[in-house]
Amino acid sequence: MTKMNEWRETTLGEVLQPKGYIRGPFGSALRRNELLNNGVPVYEQQHAIYGIRTFRFFISEEKFKEMRRFAVQTDDLIISCSGTIGKVSRIQKSDGRGIISQALLLLRANKEKIHPLYLQYILSSKEGFNSIVSRSSGSVQVNIARREIIESIPLTLPTLPEQDKILAVLSSLDDKIDLLTQQNVILEALAQTYFQQWLETHKGDQRNVGDFLESTLGGEWGEDTASDSHPMPVYCLRGTDVAMLTTGLASKIPLRYIKPSKYERIILTSRDLILEISGGTDTQSTGRVTYINDRVKALFDLPIVFSNFCRCLRFKKEEYIYPFYLYIKGKWENDEFFNLENGSSGIHNLDYKTFLYSTKYTDTFPCDEDFIVFSKYVSSFFEKIDRNKLQIITLQKLRDTLLPKLINGEVQVRQ
Numbered sequence: 362m363t364k365m366n367e368w369r370e371t372t373l374g375e376v377l378q379p380k381g382y383i384r385g386p387f388g389s390a391l392r393r394n395e396l397l398n399n400g401v402p403v404y405e406q407q408h409a410i411y412g413i414r415t416f417r418f419f420i421s422e423e424k425f426k427e428m429r430r431f432a433v434q435t436d437d438l439i440i441s442c443s444g445t446i447g448k449v450s451r452i453q454k455s456d457g458r459g460i461i462s463q464a465l466l467l468l469r470a471n472k473e474k475i476h477p478l479y480l481q482y483i484l485s486s487k488e489g490f491n492s493i494v495s496r497s498s499g500s501v502q503v504n505i506a507r508r509e510i511i512e513s514i515p516l517t518l519p520t521l522p523e524q525d526k527i528l529a530v531l532s533s534l535d536d537k538i539d540l541l542t543q544q545n546v547i548l549e550a551l552a553q554t555y556f557q558q559w560l561e562t563h564k565g566d567q568r569n570v571g572d573f574l575e576s577t578l579g580g581e582w583g584e585d586t587a588s589d590s591h592p593m594p595v596y597c598l599r600g601t602d603v604a605m606l607t608t609g610l611a612s613k614i615p616l617r618y619i620k621p622s623k624y625e626r627i628i629l630t631s632r633d634l635i636l637e638i639s640g641g642t643d644t645q646s647t648g649r650v651t652y653i654n655d656r657v658k659a660l661f662d663l664p665i666v667f668s669n670f671c672r673c674l675r676f677k678k679e680e681y682i683y684p685f686y687l688y689i690k691g692k693w694e695n696d697e698f699f700n701l702e703n704g705s706s707g708i709h710n711l712d713y714k715t716f717l718y719s720t721k722y723t724d725t726f727p728c729d730e731d732f733i734v735f736s737k738y739v740s741s742f743f744e745k746i747d748r749n750k751l752q753i754i755t756l757q758k759l760r761d762t763l764l765p766k767l768i769n770g771e772v773q774v775r776q
Contacts, residue, residue: 367520368770373468374512376480381469382508385442385461386431391420401425402459404433409441409465410448411601411613414456417642431460431467436477438468438484440493442505447493449484451477466505479524479768482531483516486764517769526774527767534760541749541756545608552742556687559735563727570674570688571718573681573726578627578673581666583619591618598651598667600637606651607690610660610750612757619666627666629653632676634686639670641702641709648698648711652686656747660754672713678729680736683743688724 374382396403400419407413425432433439433452441448443464461467470477483489492514496506505511519527584591595617602611629635631654641647651657658665667673676682692698701716702709716722727735766772 367523369518371474371516371518372512373514373516376471376475376516376518377512378469378471381471382512383431383461383467383469384508385463385465385467386428387463391424391428391460391463395420395424397421402457403462404439404459404465405462406441406443406445406448406464409439409450410445411605412450415645416459417645418462420460425458425460428460433459433461433467434469436470436472438470438477438481440466440468440484440505442466444503446497446503446505447484447490449481451481466511474521475518476521476524476528478528478532482528482764483768486768487761488765488769519770523774530767530774531760531764534756534763538753538756538760541753542609545746545749548742548746549608552683552739553687553691555739556684556735557691559684559727559731560688560725563731563735564725565727565731566725567723568726569718569720569723570685570716573676573678573685574717575632575675575677577713577717578675580669580671580673581619581623581627582668583617583623583666585615585617587618591620593619593621593624594663595619595624596661596663596665598635598665598671600640600647600649600670603635603637603651603671604649606657607649608746610753610757614661614665616663617666624664624666627673629658629665629667629673630675631655632679632682634674634676634682634689635667636672636674636689636711636713637670638672638711638713639708641698641711646693646696646698646702646711647709648689648693648701650686650689650693652682652743654682654747656744656751660747660750674717678732680729680733683736683739684732687739 396418397420400421402416403418403420405417420428433456435452435454435456437452439450439452439461441464468480470480484493493505493511496510496514497503498506582597583595587594596614597617598606598611598614602614605611633653635651635653637647637649639647674685676685698711698716701712703712763772767774
C-alpha cells in the first residue's frame with residue numbers, strides 16, 4: 362500500500378526543539394567525588410539500555426541547580442552513546458527529576474511536529490537503531506556520531522493525526538505487555554507473602570541451604586563467534602538477565618558459542634536456580650536469582666546456559682525450587698547479601714559458599730512433607746507467570762513486525 366500524500370521527508374534535527382539535542386556533561390563538569398548515595402538521581406547508560414529506573418549515583422540540590430541544562434523532562438528520549446549505543450528509553454512523568462551522565466544523549470521532540478512516543482518507536486525500530494549505529498564508530502569502543510551526523514538522519518513522517526492512529530495500534534500492544542508484566546510482579550509478590558507466612562508457621566529443623574543441595578555448577582561464557590572448538594550457539598544468562606527473567610523476559614541476553622562437551626556438563630534442569638555471584642555495585646548487591654524449568658527454557662529459541670558470573674544451585678528435589686527461589690530473593694531484596702560480599706570497589710563478589718554452607722547462616726526450615734505441600738500450592742502462581750511471559754513474547758513479535766511497516770507507511774491504519 363502506498364504512503365499517503367501527507368507524509369513528508371524530513372530529518373531528526375528538524376523535529377527536535379531548538380535546544381533539544383543535549384549530550385551529557387563531560388568529566389570536568391561532573392566529577393566522581395560529587396556523586397552521592399542519595400539526592401537527585403543521575404541517569405546512566407543502563408537506564409537507556411534496559412529501561413530501568415534504579416539509580417547508583419545522585420547529586421546534591423546545589424549541584425542539580427548548577428547542571429539544570431542536563432536535567433530530564435517528561436517525554437525526553439535518552440539514548441546510550443558509548444559501547445552499547447543507540448538504545449532508547451523515554452522519560453515518564455513518574456520518573457521524576459534527574460540529570461543525564463556523560464554516556465547519554467538527550468533528545469527533546471518538538472511536539473508540534475512529532476509525538477515523543479512516535480519518535481521513540483522510530484528510533485527503537487531496527488531501521489532507526491541501525492541509522493544510529495551505522496553512522497557511529499570508534500577504534501577501541503564505539504561512540505555515537507557527531508551531532509550534525511545524528512541530526513541529519515532522514516525520517517519519513519506522517520501528520521500528527523496519522524501518528525495518533527499508528528500510536529494507538531502500537532501502544533495497545535505495549536499496554537497489554539505492561540499489563541502482563543505487572544500481573545507477574547503481583548503474582549510473585551503474593552507468592553513471597555505466602556512463603557513468609559509458611560516459613561513462620563511451619564517450623565522444623567535448623568539447617569542451611571546447602572543441606573538441600575545436590576551440587577553447585579560453575580558457568581561458561583564461551584566465545585562471541587563460532588569456531589571449530591566452540592561451535593554451539595547458546596544464550597548466556599548474566600546477572601542482568603537473571604533479574605529481568607524473574608517477572609519479565611531476558612530480551613537482551615547475549616548470544617555466545619560454547620563447546621558441546623561443556624554444555625552437556627551444565628544442562629539446566631527443573632531442579633536448578635541460577636544465582637548471580639559477581640557484579641554487584643555499592644548500591645545493589647549481588648545475589649539476584651531466577652528459577653529454571655521447561656517452560657522457562659521454551660521462551661528461547663536456543664539452549665540457555667549461564668555466565669561464570671553466576672552459579673547454578675542444583676537441588677536434591679524439584680519441590681525445593683520455588684521455596685528457595687523465594688527465600689533467596691527475599692534475602693536479596695532485604696539487602697542481606699551486602700554482608701556477604703567481598704572484592705574491589707569496582708566489582709563485588711558474593712561469598713556464596715558461606716551463605717550456602719556456613720552454620721552462621723542457618724534457618725528453621727520445615728520438613729519435606731511441608732515443602733511438597735507448599736510447592737504444589739504456589740506452583741500455579743509460577744505457571745501463570747511463565748504463561749504470561751510466553752504471551753509477552755508473542756505480543757512483542759507482533760509489535761516488532763508491525764512497527765517498521767507502520768512507521769514507513771507500508772501499512773496504513775484505517776479509521
